Amino acid sequence: MNTVLDTSTVEAVEDNVGESMWSKAAYKFRRDRAGMIGFYVVVFYMFVALGVTLGLWGTEWSDNNGQKWEGVSSEYWFGTNILGQDIFERAIYSTKTAFEVGLVVAVISTIIGAIFGALSGFYSNSWIDEIILWIMGVLDSIPFYLFVAALAFALSGFPYAMHVAMIATFWTTTSRLVRGEVIKLKNFEFVEAAHAVGVPQHTIIFRHILPNTFHILLVQSTIVFVGAIKSEVILSFLGLGVKDGVSWGLMIAESTLEVQAGEFANFYAASALLFILVMAFNSFSDAIQDALDPRKVSA
Amino acid sequence: MSNKIPLLSVRDLVVEFNTERGLVRAIDGISFDVMPGETMGLVGESGCGKSVTSLAILGLVPSPPGKITAGSIQLNGRELVGLPESEYRKIRGSEISMIFQEPMTALNPVFTIANQMTDVLARHQKIRGKQAKNRAIEMLELVGIPSPDKRINEYPHQLSGGMRQRVMIAMALSCNPKLLLADEPTTALDVTIQAQVMEQIVKLQHDLGTAVVLVTHDLGVVAESCQRAVVMYAGRIVEQSPIVPLFQNPQHPYSAGLMASIPRIRAEKVDELPTIPGTVPDLLHLPDGCRFADRCQYSDERCHKEQPDNKITDSREVACFHPCGEAS
Amino acid sequence: MSVLLDVKNLSKHFPIHGGFFHRVVSQLKAVDDVSFVLEKGKTMGLVGESGCGKSTLGRAVLRLHEPTGGTVVLDGTDITKLGAQALVNARRDMQIIFQDPYASLSPRRTIQQTLLEPLETHNIGTAESRQEKIEELLDIVGLRKHILHRYPHEFSGGQRQRIGIARALTLEPKFIVADEAVSALDVSVQSQVLNLISNLQRKLGISFLFISHDLAVVQHICDDVGVMYLGRLVEKATATSLYKDPKHPYTKALLSAIPTPDPTIKNERQILKGDVPSPLNPPSGCTFRTRCPKAMDICAQKAPVEVEVGTKDEPHWVACHLFESS
Numbered sequence: 001m002n003t004v005l006d007t008s009t010v011e012a013v014e015d016n017v018g019e020s021m022w023s024k025a026a027y028k029f030r031r032d033r034a035g036m037i038g039f040y041v042v043v044f045y046m047f048v049a050l051g052v053t054l055g056l057w058g059t060e061w062s063d064n065n066g067q068k069w070e071g072v073s074s075e076y077w078f079g080t081n082i083l084g085q086d087i088f089e090r091a092i093y094s095t096k097t098a099f100e101v102g103l104v105v106a107v108i109s110t111i112i113g114a115i116f117g118a119l120s121g122f123y124s125n126s127w128i129d130e131i132i133l134w135i136m137g138v139l140d141s142i143p144f145y146l147f148v149a150a151l152a153f154a155l156s157g158f159p160y161a162m163h164v165a166m167i168a169t170f171w172t173t174t175s176r177l178v179r180g181e182v183i184k185l186k187n188f189e190f191v192e193a194a195h196a197v198g199v200p201q202h203t204i205i206f207r208h209i210l211p212n213t214f215h216i217l218l219v220q221s222t223i224v225f226v227g228a229i230k231s232e233v234i235l236s237f238l239g240l241g242v243k244d245g246v247s248w249g250l251m252i253a254e255s256t257l258e259v260q261a262g263e264f265a266n267f268y269a270a271s272a273l274l275f276i277l278v279m280a281f282n283s284f285s286d287a288i289q290d291a292l293d294p295r296k297v298s299a
Numbered sequence: 300m301s302n303k304i305p306l307l308s309v310r311d312l313v314v315e316f317n318t319e320r321g322l323v324r325a326i327d328g329i330s331f332d333v334m335p336g337e338t339m340g341l342v343g344e345s346g347c348g349k350s351v352t353s354l355a356i357l358g359l360v361p362s363p364p365g366k367i368t369a370g371s372i373q374l375n376g377r378e379l380v381g382l383p384e385s386e387y388r389k390i391r392g393s394e395i396s397m398i399f400q401e402p403m404t405a406l407n408p409v410f411t412i413a414n415q416m417t418d419v420l421a422r423h424q425k426i427r428g429k430q431a432k433n434r435a436i437e438m439l440e441l442v443g444i445p446s447p448d449k450r451i452n453e454y455p456h457q458l459s460g461g462m463r464q465r466v467m468i469a470m471a472l473s474c475n476p477k478l479l480l481a482d483e484p485t486t487a488l489d490v491t492i493q494a495q496v497m498e499q500i501v502k503l504q505h506d507l508g509t510a511v512v513l514v515t516h517d518l519g520v521v522a523e524s525c526q527r528a529v530v531m532y533a534g535r536i537v538e539q540s541p542i543v544p545l546f547q548n549p550q551h552p553y554s555a556g557l558m559a560s561i562p563r564i565r566a567e568k569v570d571e572l573p574t575i576p577g578t579v580p581d582l583l584h585l586p587d588g589c590r591f592a593d594r595c596q597y598s599d600e601r602c603h604k605e606q607p608d609n610k611i612t613d614s615r616e617v618a619c620f621h622p623c624g625e626a627s
Numbered sequence: 628m629s630v631l632l633d634v635k636n637l638s639k640h641f642p643i644h645g646g647f648f649h650r651v652v653s654q655l656k657a658v659d660d661v662s663f664v665l666e667k668g669k670t671m672g673l674v675g676e677s678g679c680g681k682s683t684l685g686r687a688v689l690r691l692h693e694p695t696g697g698t699v700v701l702d703g704t705d706i707t708k709l710g711a712q713a714l715v716n717a718r719r720d721m722q723i724i725f726q727d728p729y730a731s732l733s734p735r736r737t738i739q740q741t742l743l744e745p746l747e748t749h750n751i752g753t754a755e756s757r758q759e760k761i762e763e764l765l766d767i768v769g770l771r772k773h774i775l776h777r778y779p780h781e782f783s784g785g786q787r788q789r790i791g792i793a794r795a796l797t798l799e800p801k802f803i804v805a806d807e808a809v810s811a812l813d814v815s816v817q818s819q820v821l822n823l824i825s826n827l828q829r830k831l832g833i834s835f836l837f838i839s840h841d842l843a844v845v846q847h848i849c850d851d852v853g854v855m856y857l858g859r860l861v862e863k864a865t866a867t868s869l870y871k872d873p874k875h876p877y878t879k880a881l882l883s884a885i886p887t888p889d890p891t892i893k894n895e896r897q898i899l900k901g902d903v904p905s906p907l908n909p910p911s912g913c914t915f916r917t918r919c920p921k922a923m924d925i926c927a928q929k930a931p932v933e934v935e936v937g938t939k940d941e942p943h944w945v946a947c948h949l950f951e952s953s
Binding site: 344345445459460461462489490491492493494495497498516517518519520521522523542543546547556557558560561562563564565568569571572573574575576578579 | 676677783785813814815816817818819821822825840841842843844846847866867870880881882884885886887888889890891896898899901902903
Binding site for chain 3: 021188189190192193194195196197198199200207208211212214
């Protein structure tokens with residue numbers, strides 16, 4: 001018989017549902033009211049953006065059928081702008097632009113940040129680390145808007161120049177955070193244990209260490225999402241952003257003229273929608289961070 | 300019991316913690332006394348509530364999520380439970396002091412020893428400047444730190460673990476408190492340093508007449524330095540006794556099991572170490588009856604249904620229906 | 628008695644960088660010229676206090692830290708000379724159990740994944756045979772099958788340590804380093820896990836290098852014991868011999884410092900003065916001389932060599948000038 005130890009010493013493990021960090025976090029998150037409201041608002045916006053992509057609404061953003069500066073009416077819910085375009089349609093369409101930019105930049109920069117951060121942290125103080133840190137340092141020291149302008153010029157015509165510029169600069173923060181966490185994690189015994197078993201180093205990095213940074217990556221990606229949207233607004237305002245299509249930034253840019261003439265509808269529409277989304281996302285992001293924090297005790 | 304008045308008197312103390320998984324009673328109705336000048340050991344394993352007990356005495360139970368929900372703690376007749384923070388601050392350091400387990404983290408790394416010690420003295424004894432520093436140097440000498448006048452100007456990281464612990468003891472005793480709570484003071488130290496530090500605590504206790512509550516899981520340390528011991532299990536006290544009878548004739552099956560299973564240097568090797576089967580119960584899912592019943596070889600149906608009451612004989616108390624095998 | 632592990636002059640020095648350009652300014656001699664032999668099926672204890680280098684030695688023997696000098700011959704093969712792939716293969720014969728049950732299991736992997744990993748890494752068996760193997764292992768360490776889909780944080784320290792032991796057994800190693808394997812456990816759980824380890828040693832014939840600061844634990848479970856101080860092995864003997872008749876002043880002080888759980892015994896305490904010197908700047912000659920109650924002039928000049936003071940049946944050597952015949 002193989003049993004070396006009397007099973008009367010076996011400790012019973014409660015049959016509770018497998019409690020992973022995520023299920024605990026979801027539970028905590030659901031109890032955070034501000035976070036839940038933020039979450040619902042974001043989901044609503046996402047729904048709107050999806051509808052635009054599928055062509056369900058917001059399709060008439062470029063039609064200029066209306067009179068210049070018409071007031072709010074049943075046909076034009078937010079009125080029209082200087083070119084007679086429907087502000088409401090334009091605002092709705094901009095949601096799609098915002099989400100597109102946000103998602104693309106958040107996802108790709110997080111992936112790049114995670115990979116470089118993991119390599120940099122695992123091989124800390126070696127030449128790999130030095131090179132990556134140097135690249136990060138260089139990218140961080142270039143003023144953001146100059147960099148985008150330069151890239152936009154260099155890639156003139158390429159519709160995703162702005163996205164590329166944002167990704168190229170936003171990954172560094174994620175990378176730094178991941179690097180710090182990986183340096184801490186690589187000294188844990190479970191990494192040594194994998195090494196002792198003979199697991200190759202790259203497998204250790206991606207199978208054992210990186211999954212323990214997912215909570216950081218999640219929070220960081222939400223922050224980048226919002227950052228990307230806000231940057232896009234400024235870039236479009238400066239004329240470096242979205243070329244075809246419309247975005248809140250473009251609307252705000254257009255509205256500078258209109259505001260001087262006393263017409264605020266365009267400005268309000270774009271700003272309000274932007275503001276609400278950013279607030280909601282921030283509150284959602286805070287709630288996720290709290291939910292994932294093992295030390296925070298809920299009431 | 301002699302008719303000395305206890306220095307510290309704890310009665311039916313209950314401390315609860317509001318955790319995500321529910322309400323946990325870290326301490327469920329404990330009562331004990333500490334006499335002036337005596338060293339009392341508070342023994343138990345992790346989760347038994349011994350650390351929470353010392354925090355409760357000092358009013359340091361983190362709140363939220365914890366709270367003293369019932370019972371009383373009296374210091375020289377004065378009730379401490381419910382005392383406002385401003386009053387408690389006058390007591391901490393001057394009447395009751397505490398030393399902690401981790402000397403690495405208990406001292407503030409950005410202040411010198413001199414700074415931290417004189418701070419304590421200024422607060423409670425109202426002495427400052429040169430006078431405070433001299434008193435601090437005296438205390439450091441008392442705890443056996445070589446060249447105290449030089450070392451007092453150093454930062455915590457420049458001292459070894461054993462030295463830091465001695466500094467903590469010096470700080471704790473600098474205002475001549477009546478009671479010293481020592482929470483696992485030597486667990487993080489090497490055994491040769493542990494011997495030095497324990498010797499120090501015992502010597503100071505003799506010289507200054509301080510009562511000491513020594514919270515630990517190390518029965519060896521208890522045997523060598525305590526006069527009485529209280530054994531805790533899963534939030535309750537299972538046995539209280541003067542030290543020699545406790546070790547020679549433990550009454551509660553848990554105390555007996557603990558003593559038997561602790562690895563110790565023996566004259567002859569044994570094939571298998573005696574063990575206490577099973578593990579400590581989850582405080583969220585406590586059984587109805589005696590908390591130790593599941594692991595006890597003497598337990599019967601009654602033990603699983605009812606909480607055992609306290610049996611008092613001479614100066615010993617045990618909460619058990621079958622103290623070490625006797626029929627109840 | 629055949630020899631399983633033959634360690635000769637093993638050293639592990641860590642370079643200390645300082646100044647401009649990270650120059651190497653000095654060496655931290657964590658392990659310095661250590662030699663010992665471990666026989667098949669036996670357990671050797673390695674004791675010493677913090678900073679003595681025992682954990683580093685355990686890892687250097689497994690080449691988890693690359694040794695700076697010396698050789699380690701495991702069952703006839705010098706593992707210090709192996710290339711990368713050969714070393715990975717050699718790891719099947721030597722495993723390790725860690726001290727901290729909370730940090731030694733990968734938090735985002737289920738127990739099943741953790742236990743299967745060694746088998747998958749070395750391409751052993753088929754999916755079915757692997758599953759069978761890990762279930763058998765759980766049985767051996769006294770845990771139930773249904774824990775496989777759970778995560779480490781759902782278990783207690785003692786249970787995690789058993790899982791760690793199961794993992795170490797997966798590859799059927801000849802030799803296991805147990806680095807303070809029970810130190811982080813509650814006292815009443817320690818004895819359970821110790822019994823498990825000694826049972827495994829007897830039934831599966833695995834040799835253990837049992838590292839611990841707790842001399843009482845070591846006495847119970849080890850056949851031989853080595854005492855380390857500041858990177859050097861100062862005494863080695865059979866367990867019986869060491870505890871009955873310790874020779875080195877440090878060993879004597881160590882044994883007398885242990886508090887006895889018996890209030891009627893008044894211990895003749897040999898309290899060592901001072902603290903352990905910094906390993907960055909160890910004393911010349913014998914590193915223990917600054918705290919030794921019996922230090923002589925020669926102790927500052929020359930490092931002591933091993934002197935055999937035991938018998939053929941009870942080998943016992945000590946590195947101390949007190950025992951050198953002139």
